[in-house]
Amino acid sequence: MAMQKFNLPDPGEGLTEADLVTWRVAVGDEVKVNDMVVEVETAKSLVELPIPFAGTVVELLASEGDTVEVGSPIIVIDTGGDAPADPDGGSAESGESGQTPSSEGGDESSGPNLVGYGAKAGSTKRRARRGGAKGAAQPGPAGDSPEAGAEPQAAPPTPSPDPERAPEQATGERARALAKPPVRKLAKDLGVDLASITPTGDGGVVTREDVQAAASASPADGGSSQDSQRTASRAGDAPEQTRVPIKGVRKRTAEAMVASAFTAPHVTEFITVDVTATMELVERLKGDKAFRDTKVTPLLVVAKALCLAIRRNPEVNASWDEDAQEIVYSRDVNLGIAAATPRGLVVPNIKAADAMSMRELADAMAELVATAREGKTTPADFAGGTVTITNVGVFGVDTGTPILNPGEAAILAFGAVRRQPWVVQRDGVESIEPRWVTQLALSFDHRLVDGELGSKVLADLAALLHDPGQALVWA
Amino acid sequence: MSDKDVAEDRAANADMRSAFDTSAAGPRPPSEITGHYSSDNPDMVQFVDADGNRLETTEANAPYAQIVEDMTSQDAREIYRDLVLVRRIDAEGHALQRQGELGLWPSLLGQEAAQVGAGRALKPQDYAFPGYREHGVAWCKGVPPENLLGMYRGVNHGGWNSNENNFHLYTIVIGNQMLHATGYAMGVQTDGDVATGDPERDTAVMAFTGDGGTAQGDYNEALVFASVAAAPVVFFVQNNQWAISEPNEKQFTIPPYQRSRGFGIPGVLVDGNDPLATYAVSVAALDRARSGQGPTLIEAYTYRMGAHTTSDDPTKYRSDAEVEIWREKDPIKRMRGFMEERGHAEPDFFDEIDAEADEIAARIRHACQTMPDPPQEAMFDHIYAEPHPVTERERAEFVEYQESFVQEGAH
Structure with a gap:
């Protein structure tokens, strides 16, 4: 028995999610490669998705009406036998250089990606530099300001974390706060330390809302100096600056x-x-x-x-x-x-x-x-x-x-x-x-x-x- | 006025006033454009109807009839095989994109006859300059379909060595390749590979673009140069009627095959879903180019059955009814009908081709999924034709930088 998961691909260019409109198959149905199994609607269009495996539908992992993130598994197919018809399937690993595709590929979920989902989850993380490399700061929340990404980090003393375990990292000993660039900029602008935020986004990603919540909860969160404490103690909810359009x-x-x-x-x-x-x-x-x-x-x-x-x-x-x-x-x-x-x-x-x-x-x-x-x-x-x-x-x-x-x-x-x-x-x-x-x-x-x-x-x-x-x- | 007349006009340096006489083929209001292309347009070169029945000789198809009559059963079978395999390859590319294996795929569905007819007419020494949808031409020129997938998967930097198959790289910039093709054709002239009478040596160039491409500056500049130089180039415009979401009415008020006259280039309108017609007019135009008689423009009137690319949703700008009209004109159906009528193949033949299509689909699917990521330093490989010290230094710096990282698997 070989179970294959089909992950929601990016059917356009740069899409991050899609609404699941209609399942064309039910549990127990037999499918062939390229049978249309589901219709999804993206920000761009309504598209049918062909299944890359042949076999029996074991489970539908999303319901009609759900909004699914690109890269999330949506259906499980039992491809039968020891030799799956399509061992690499939609696996994110299939493009690995010099590696033979392996059957575990389908069990892994890959992260959102701009195009297709050829990249591994967490691959947007900056890779660790060798020990001798410059900037030998130990990765960790303490040394992890929003700007830390600009400096490559040295190798951690323990083996580098499995890139596929990004969600766990986010809740546990995070190496670096996960956030999209616009959110990082927002955090920087608001003086919020990303590492201090408990992420609510899928995969342990700090969302825009998280940053805004953190910023409004503690205006002085970005600094620990007396200055910022004094600033925080005055004026209550009043913002440091108010911007008014020049008009009239x-x-x-x-x-x-x-x-x-x-x-x-x-x-x-x-x-x-x-x-x-x-x-x-x-x-x-x-x-x-x-x-x-x-x-x-x-x-x-x-x-x-x-x-x-x-x-x-x-x-x-x-x-x-x-x-x-x-x-x-x-x-x-x-x-x-x-x-x-x-x-x-x-x-x-x-x-x-x-x-x-x-x-x-x-x-x-x-x-x-x-x-x-x-x-x-x-x-x-x-x-x-x-x-x-x-x-x-x-x-x-x-x-x-x-x-x-x-x-x-x-x-x-x-x-x-x-x-x-x-x-x-x-x-x-x-x-x-x-x-x-x-x-x-x-x-x-x-x-x-x-x-x-x-x-x-x-x-x-x-x-x-x-x-x-x-x-x-x-x- | 026929194309032959145009050519004679050029040769005789005829009174220019006749070239500006718009009474015969003047601009028409946009609303008449579509009607202009109706099947009873006397300019349209066609050989088979929607079911593959051989049509009568007309003034338009007569100059090409002998080419069709000379086709052997083997020729017909090869064209049919190409049509079916190209469609299957295209469908697999589309499915692979929908499964996350490709970043993008521009489907040629509906345009198989236009591309295979042109591609089959090309000789090995002829050079093709495609846009980005010419999967059928690529196939006919011998470019492995895996290479096309590799490009759209983003694991190679253009896809193939152009000179291996005399098939230039896909050009994404609309119409840009028309200039490349014209320049190459002028180079062919300089090399003396035109009008030698040696069928192995005389070379033609074919440039492919769409109806949207005809509105580009590059396209029009290319026609000017090709005309003035009498370059051995054939401009093959696949008018699939939609420049993404823009209809013909937004691209021109006079069809490309008529406008070419203004450049002094004969224009031919051909039913782009009739593989015999596209093949015949391409053979004639390429022969004309190789023999030193200058450029020809072929407008293949066809229809893009699918989306512009996998990122497009055509239901937002065109009706299903329009698509259904063109489903009736399916090129594979017409070719098969013609072959059955002429007895060019046994029924088993068609089943064998279908089986071969499935095999190729499985082969390229597997190839696509197992494509190795390229070494990143390969990006420096083809910047210059010859070794270049700056590029070499940058490559070395890049490699050193990459090696400074702790390895996580291969990359």
Whole structure:
């Protein structure tokens, strides 16, 4: 009696499994070589498989509907007698160089293989090098990092494991964790030591799911240093890095900032100014009937003052047209206000802000910010700005070096207004008093705004905020 | 316009305007292509019907009728034997792939007559340049089928010594071999092995490709060179109607046998499932090449009954009904019918051939399963025709590297 097992071959190229659709034979049936015994469906096609043996069907090892891995035995045939009709059959051993095929071949299961199943199970393992070879590390879980495969291993002291016993190795004294290359890479990326994982895949293979489970179970599994322990102890389930696609407002902001920063040569000037008079004005206006139901803020006064400063220095209200090789001077001051919104930073502008009364300007600013926060700002509101204010002071910050809104010649950063000691001269006597002090920073496009012009704008603005009455003088 | 006319046109350097006259054989809409090949196409060379009954003489088959009439019973029996054995070898290759013994197998099922007809017409000195499905031509040229299996098992690097049987290596790159064949044929001219009148010396070359190959640049370049050089080459296009999943309509709007005229090469349309017809047109074309009259293109209209290869599933792109139509035109059935009608063989003959087929199948099956893995350093053997120091150094390094491993069995 000679029993032959027929292993599921790869009927396509590079397939790893197939669904068993229909058995064409039953136990007890007689079969001839190449009789179609089973129909299987692979990722590519529905195919019939011919049996390589003649004899009697002894056992069907898989049921219809099963998904079978390539290389797994699916049917047992009793080929009868001492001399099987087809001794080597589908055995993986039949291709062995210089070896006569032996009848034990059919009893062995061969591993999945890209093409056919000519290779032995476990043959994808790296072979052991001779004793004298480089890299004499003893194989074993300890020295078995995912990268270990790059270094050939020395011969183990015991006879090399039978390549056919791969599944046993996996559960016992594993020589090297078994895993497919993409899974090895995943483990490497996640910092998971393959050798530390208990494999669940057939044949003791570590699966993608095993690696992912190990990675989520212990984020610090990949290392034993204090660093990784500390990292593990913090933030609970929070991942070390979160990746968010660059899109929407963030993407547009980035593009605008890059375009501006690398097109317009920026100069930023600073001035520190006593704005106590402005703060007193703000307090006064809050109680003024003219400003009922609206918000009076230091920013409002700064906005108005900037418009006046630009009126005195209209050349700053301009932009650079590279394509036309022209400098474009604008009649109106279209005042942009940088607004933080849930969707990110946006800079809508108030058209002809310089033609508005302070009350009108206050209403326009309130509306602009509200519209921006609701996400209802229209493209027209973004277009045509000539100058921008960014109110970094609301964050308690003193100043910054703002980057121009593309196409504009100047941008003002308005810092926090603080009580600070200030040298005050009264009736020829100097004294140090607590005053409201702030810093203003003006960045300008140095292609069309020289230092003199930029300085005059900033100084005029500071003068107005120091003494709002100056407006009467200039108006 | 017949092929003879085309040849005369060439010889007489006729008015080129006639070559561009599309009224006779102009492009047809794709939907008419299939109809164009119907059996009542007057261009189609056929000698037997679906049952093997000898057909009447037509304008198309008349130039070749004498070749068929001259065939002896022995010739007929040899062709029949080839058809049956080639089909059996092919079936075994397919089964071995399905049993995991081969990585791939491209079946020739249905194309036996096209290949055996062409292969039988080749003389020993003639050189064949196959694609990868020409198992029938390989058989006729004397290449042991085991070699084909070895290649698809991946235990040799191409399969055979091309010069042993004047059968070039299988070429997987579609249509590439058309250029090789044309170049070889031009070399034959340079050697003076054309039109000497010595039947043992005059040499022809035959290049095989499919309908898909006709859409390749290499194919068209080869036709240009062959035409200009009047090279002794016969282009044998097996139009099996499917370039993997692409039908003829996606390959051309004018059939290859007509398009060849544009290259100045006579084109012949032959029923690829009629072994007498494929043999006769091949004999004529090869004689023409050997005698220095230049290239011919033969379009053998046939059908690939199986999948493109074992990795393909044709049910996804064509209907079973179409396959059934072609089952009726089976070449072996037609050849047997013809032989029985003409009394070319006794009934025992057919049984003997079937038994021989089973023996060969068992022989090559066993050979395939017991093929030794090649020494790995053999990969360096045929990189250069002559010893090469770089290759030798690489081989030595490779051997040293392999020997640094602990042996686990042979490999």
